[in-house]
Amino acid sequence: MTVLAGVRKGARGVIWYLKGVLGEDAYEKYVAHHAACCETDAADFDGAQHPLMTAREFWRDQTDRQDQNPQGRCC
Template sequence: MTLLAGVRRGARGVVWYLKGVLGEDAYEKYVAHHASECETDAEVGGHAEHPLLTEREFWRDQTDRQDKNPQGRCC
């Protein structure tokens, strides 16, 4: 049972890492950031100028930003 749990933990680690390196966790990070931002905003009176993007909007916005700000790849 502990072996199985260990394997499962290892597998979860690999998936977590792969997703991180490929950048799949970008939306989660964005949502977390937005939540903490809203918390502060609520303290100082709240604002609605940065509504939370939906997942689809976020990914569109991400590639559109790459269009405007290209990054080189190495040789």
């Protein structure tokens, strides 16, 4: 049982790492950031209120940003 639990914990760690490297956790990070900054300060950097984006809106916004600011990759 303990071995199984260890394997499960390890597998969860690998998935967490892979999601982090691939950027899948971006929406969770955004939600956490939104909750932290927009509810306590009632505004973001620009001073305006920003309603929380849905996951679908967030990912569209994310790829549109990539369009405007493409990131380099090396050889």
